[in-house]
Amino acid sequence: MAGITIVFDFDRTIIDGDSDNLVVTQMGLTDLFNELYSSLPWNSLMDTLMVELQSRGRTMKDIAECLEGAALHPRIVAAIKSAHSAGCDLRIISDANQFFIETILEHHGVLGCFSTINTNPTFVDGEGRLRILPYHNESSPHGCNLCPSNMCKGLVIDQIRASKSEKNEFFIYIGDGRGDFCPTLRLEEGDHVMPRKLYPLSDRINSNQTLVKAKINEWSDGNELEKILLQLVDVR
DSSP states (O other), rough: OOTTEEEEOTTTTSSSSOOOHHOOOOOOHHHHHHTTTTSOOHHHHHHHHHHHHTTTOOOOOHHHOOOOOOOOOHHHHHHHHHHHHEEEEEEEEEEEEHHHHHHHHHHHHHHGEEEEEEEOOOOOOOTEEEOOSSOOOTTTTOOTSSSOOTTOHHHHHHHHHHOOTTTEEEEEEEEEGGGGGGHHHHHTTTOOOEEEEEEEHHHHHHHHHGGOOSSOOBBBBBHHHHHHHEEEEEEE
């Protein structure tokens, strides 16, 4: 379906839980996480934890096997495949990280459905350790007071829109968290936002509806997400 860009958050949107928390809890990092939580930005904290994890002898394969246990509702998988088959441009904007997201999506057979994944990049260093970098260079602040220093999702939305050639292109944004409010404010009339019910994005939208130009379509689980999303795609 040409002319429709669907942007997904990842944690608590595509997957039901949080990929960072999954690795922290399942791989025995909770105590260190709690010790460092108040002294490091989240992105730097996860990078530090990955270094520590592999210093304990855990491998990239171990991390991948842990991530493959992430819960992904079967109807969300179906919705992603259906929207992709219809010709929509599917993208992800997430404050998780490249390795976590790609590992989970590949495990569920939907990695190839996404044209772009905008997230904190990862690499393997010379000692074989997974490292996590910030999406935005923190030495050049993005200037948004709604977003963490490592990533402004609203700025990414602006960049995606600027890259589109079709004047009648519209966006569907699906998310749950506080970090999804900034990109919601960048949406225009004719766009749609799909906040998850009873999550921070929904609360913020409901408290600031006059600031939101996009049409609001709330969802609570994978069944509702699929139903609403495919209805919006069919409208086109």
